[in-house]
Amino acid sequence: MRPSVDERQERILQLVRERGSLRVSELAAELGVSAVTTRRDVETLAELGRLRRVHGAVTWPERAAPAPVRHPVEAGAPVLGLLVPADQYYYAEVIQGARAAAAAAGARLVLGISKYRQEEDAAQIASMLAAGADGLLLTPNWAGTTPTAAEERTILGLQVPTVLLERRAAPGSAAAELDRVCTDHVHGACAAVRHLAALGRRRIALLLTETTPTAGFVRTGYHAGLDAMGLDQPEDLAEEDSESRLRRLPDLVAAKTVDAVLVHTDTEALILLQHLQARGLRVPEDVALVAYDDEMAALADVPLTAVAPPKRALGEAAVGMLLDRLAEEPGSDSPRRHLDLLPQLRVRRSTADDAAAS
Template identity: 50%
Template sequence: MRESAVQRHDRLLTLVREQGTARVTDLAARLGVSPVTVRRDVETLTRKGLVDRAHGSVSWPRPRTAGAAAGVGTAPVLGLLAPSATYYFADVIHGAHEAAARAGARLILRISDYRPEEDRARAEGLLAAGAEGLLIAPGWRGRGDQAEHGDWIGELPAPAVLLERSVDPGSPLAGLDRVCSDHAHGVLLALRHLVGQGHTAPLLVARADSPTALAVRAGYDQALSALGLEWPHPVIEAPADRDPAGFERGVQALWTAVTSGRATAALVHNDVDAIQLVQRLTELGVRVPGDLAVVAYDDEVAALADTPLTAVAPPKREVGQLAAELLLERWGRSVHGRPADRAADGAEPAARRHLALLPRLRVRASCGAGAPEPLEGSRTQG
């Protein structure tokens, strides 16, 4: 895949920041492009105030405030690295932006597109652009991505807060501030509601290609145990967008479980898969909620289904808001005016925080319940 200009700018800024001053010809060799391309890039970055240029060399700018580097007076600058700016993370980003704006800060955004191998370069690009603190939602997908692509976060020269990501015990990232949704609680809300409606142990239809999907799967195990339920069926995978054949296999597995009488309820991650699953089951003669009660997980578009779907709604906007507020405090630029990296008496650094926000269950027609009243979640800290 051809490198974009933004990616090349990030690498150029990283090289200049590491070296302090670098010759254009040396940068061209390191970047694998022509000197003409580097000169053009340097002109662009100089106009933005991100580098200084003189006599065939490029230098890191003299110390200045982040706001001055970005051309916005003295406003503090926060960087946000997200795997996507749509679907789930749109609300997280909006929440962070709102909190930053209330504090008089500026938020700048980079997107990794779920390519964890590019997260580090994106974060360094944010720092090069003037960010003095980072909100980071790594683009991890599989179980091994954290170990392979995560340790660099603990080495950043600026305060960082993890967004919607848990880490393995003993990980170098375990001591970082983080704010995330408690997906295990969200799954428990869904299963407890379905069991309360008279259903036997609900089935789980879930992906395995994102941290949220993996957390939903782990939460399902915990919820079955907490409710004293036996495993009703292996987890069904039905990824509608990336594997049409796998989606159809998942549909057939669920159809068989329903028509054989082994299942009357299912929790489906995510909304899009849930909507397409219900559509396909309807074509096969399975009625929702008559034959199968369905709860979706994410609540992005669940309410727009033909039969509005009951859904677990993680507090995405609040996650972004609280993460930005925590970063501002840690950075010492909170609206309260007290540097928060010190305790109240100034004696020692303030304790790091892991904030877990509880999802809500929004009850609609797909589970056969009555009036749609959301079951509220709240915030826990631990």
């Protein structure tokens, strides 16, 4: 039986603790999993301060980060339900932030995982309410970037305070009056384009994973960035599927039609890097790359500059917003809140020389 994510990460910690330092390729061989999977686990553990990444290797941290102050969960303390599509990749850090904020406030967090299946949303919400959830933090699997009328009725029909997490309702809709905490992905993509343009790149392409709720916002930010810098999209690849675009981009780079690419997500960026290297094209000399998500971008052969959504802070802020709502007196008319958190641009070798990269 394949080990779970937790079991695999514990094995990584054990190996690094025993040997002091290991390369990602060595860890992958020990675990019998792909290098991409191992990089993702290492990135997660490094973000938590449980490992250090040094020059392509991982080492045991010199000292552990101090544990956050937590208040014990008391009888009658708030119970918060958190629905997310997955407990890995993007949402692992969101969960960590929510868990830490709930524990620090003396609240209990109940987790529901929908596995990106829309039909699981209702079942997971019902389970959390049955477990005594006083309020809900929801990342529902809507068919589009905003809810349909039926999906909106479902959310509005819940009888407990609700905060949307990384989901937006259409302006002017009833669901838009719910509290929400989101990443400003439009700003993140725009910042990436402005960074590339500031480096002198003028033919900036977009490689987008269309099936994610983030895709539309990244596209909007990309075009806003081009407009702000007075640039045009070098060639329209929107009519082709993701795999076709991946295959075509090295040709466009070789023809000097493209000199930079914003890639959503990290996985697509790593695959594109491999395609470019197979053609003998250099990053960043021939083409600069910026990944979007920053889950494992730093672990690429050429560490990738990346837009990093504030995933942990999203979980923390959402819990704080829900706790504030639960603490209100009955009949309170305090305004609803929409909080947008700005992602960070983390500059690495794929867009800068060694002197400029961090």
